[in-house]
Each structure stands twice: as structure tokens, then as C-alpha cells.
Amino acid sequence: MGYNFVWFDIGYTLLYIKREEPFRTLLAEFGYERSLEEVDRAFHSVAKLFMREYPGVLGRPFEHYLPWYMGFLCNYLDIDGDVFSICVRWKEIWRSFNPLWHPYPQALPTIKKMISMGLGVGIISNWDLSARSVLADAGLLDFINPCIISSEVGFSKPSKEIFNIALEKAGGDAAKSLYIGDNYYDDALGAASVGMDSLIINRFGKFGVEELQGQKLINNVAEVLPFIEKGYK
Template sequence: MIQYLWFDLGYTLVSTNREDVYQKVLERFDVFRNREEIAIAYHRADKLFMREYPGVLGKDSRAFFPWYIGTLNYFLRLSLPIEEVLEVQRDVARECPIQWKAFDGAKMTLRHLRSLGYRLGLISNWDESARAVLARNGLDEELDEIVISSEVGIEKPNPDIFRMALSQANVTASESLYIGDNYYDDVVGCQKVGMHCLLINAYGNRGVEELSYHPIITGIQDVAAYLGHPRVQLEINR
């Protein structure tokens, strides 16, 4: 019986305003793509990198960002000079910084799951900014255990980071469910220790077409329903 819910951080609990920033970048080149087109292109680029280059997205962006931007533009059906794009992006980011913000309803969803009797934890591949991101969004107070790769020196999909989290929480793998957006880090990693897992993919199977059947949800707001409980009614200000 599931007693403990573990979450990834990036694009599970929090996301950035990167679509808004890149839309402004494209405008400098007299190019228009709507926000949804840009979001889907980012999603597809993320999934491609997760599949083909495991671990790269969690490293210093200077090592891969030109390569990533080229992939992003490919999915946007654009051919733009990469170095100029990067220069413009740095300029735009000074005016409109990229920030990590909790998904709409994330905090309320965590509270709802706690009210149902579940304990909640975090297992994330993240640098030393993770706790600041959690605190700024009020998510740290909803979590019973927090395990961050930069603090423990182990990264997903290494099963040891999952074993460490289970030990800290005094819970078994069979009593745990992990929720994350990266199949190759999250699903593969937690399954090595016998944990159940839900894959978040906001666009159905888009970007993960290569996978055989695996439980997929569109976001953490679907976790309660997956576990057989009423879905929380989110009060979202737009």
C-alpha cells in the first residue's frame, strides 16, 4: 500500500518562464511563435536530451546550451545564427530573468495529498539553489524529506540516491510512489530499487513516443485521482 509520495523538482513541482523569454528573443529577429508553440518545442528538446544525452541537462549549461538552442530552433522550424541568438538571449534575460516558479496549484495539491494521509518527499538532481527554490515557492514546508543530489553526491538514476531517501524516511520501496518528468532518470532509477513510478508528460506521449506502456499523467494534480482519491479543486488566479 502506498504511504509515501516522492517528487522530482524541475518540471514536476516548478517550471520557468523560459517561453516568455524566448518569445522576446525571437521578436528581436522579427520572428513570431506563440507561447504554446515555444512550450512544445522546449518540451520536445528536453525529451530528446533526456533520451539521447542522459544527465546533460543537469550540468553547467555552458557545456550544452548552444547545442540545445539549435535543437529548440529545429523544433520551431527556424534557422537562426546560434551565437547571435545566445547574445540576444543574454540581453533579454537581463530585462526578464528566467525564474523557477511553482506550477499553478502545486502547493495546494501537496497539501491535499498530505490531508489524505500521505507523507511527501523530494528526490532531485539539482545544484545548491534547490532549497532556495523550494523556500521561495513555499514548497519546503509541505515536504517531510528532501534529498538533493548536490548535497549527497549521488545523482538519479543511481539507485543509491533512492535507497538513501527511503532510509531517511524509514519507508520501504513498495510503500513509495515516485513522480517525475524524466523517464531515464526518474522511472529507470526508482524501478531499480522496486519503487512504483508515475511519469509526468504534459503533452500525452509527445516526446516519449519510444516508450512502451507506462503510467503517464499530465501533472501532479492527477496524482490523487491515480491513487483513487478525488482530485483537488484548484483555485488558480490567472
């Protein structure tokens, strides 16, 4: 399959939050020593759990799901102490992050390479009205067109409507488009509903997505290019 357009999700596809080390430090304040890898895998595992079992929740404001999320996170890390106090302290730390989102090192070089290959590059994302400013702050917005954001168009992934809006805006063909995201249930299923291929980013191989069968997985956004060059075989 020859592609002429690549669509990206935003969070944990192009951008990420530097949360693991601050959370590890927080746990140490409460007397819990956990390795950076343990914390990283815990965040990953809980995110995948929410994607699978509680669709749409991670798209809500952080405060709405934090206690729920923190319970799962602490359970994974075998923390049985004052989870409420940990949650309160984490909220304080979270609000101090500025900026909150950072681009993956591979994101901009990969996008620039795609553009140099003659590919269109766009965004289809479930995000609030901050999406464009977040992308601009990360240095990515000027290289992406169009940006289709759920809060702007009134539809969210995995609905086929948001994908069709994107294709219409770009004048694109779903059969020649490739979608890249980190949430199989929003991204791969939504893309498939309009006949679009997808790649799902999962930084730990099959960990956290063991239930998936037949879905192509990659470790990071830089691995998209080989798939395009060899025609998604």
C-alpha cells in the same frame, strides 16, 4: 497498492520556468514569428530529446549546454538565421529572470492534500546546492520532508543509491512509495531499480516520449491524487 509516501522531482514536476513568452518575443526581435504553442512544444521536444539521448546534460550549469540546446531548439522551430546571436541574447534574458523557478499552481494544493491524507511527501532530485532555497522561495519547502538532493548526498538519479538514501531517511518501504517526475530515464528507471512505482508528467500526452511503452503518464501533478486514491490501477 496502498501508498504511504510520495516522492517528487523538482524541475518541471513541481516548478517551472516562465520561458516561452520571453523566447517568442526574442524570436520576433530577429524577425521570426512563432506561436506560443509552437515555442512551448519546441522546448518540450528538445528537453525530452536531451533526457533520452544525452543523460545528465540538463543537470549541468545552463551555460555549459546552451549553444547545443539552442541549436536543437532553433532547428525544431525552422530558424536558420544567426543562431549564435539568438543564443547570446537568450543568455542575457535568462539571467534577468528573478525568480527563475515558479511553482505550478497545482503543486502546493496537491502536496497539502497528500499530507491531509496521511501521506509522507519528499523530494529526490538531481539539483545543485540551491535546491532548498529554490523550494523555500516557491513556498514548498516547509511541506516536504525529507529533501534528498544529489549535490548533497553524492549520488544522482537514476542510480539506486540516491533512492535508497531517501528510503532510509524516511524510514520508508519502496513497495509503498510512489515517485513523480518528468524524466523517464532518470525518474522511472531509477525508481524501478529499488522497486518503487512511478508516474511521469508529460504535458502533451505522448508527444516527445513516443518511445515509451507501458509507463503511466499524467499531464500535471494534480493528476497524482486519483492514482493514489484508486491504487495505481
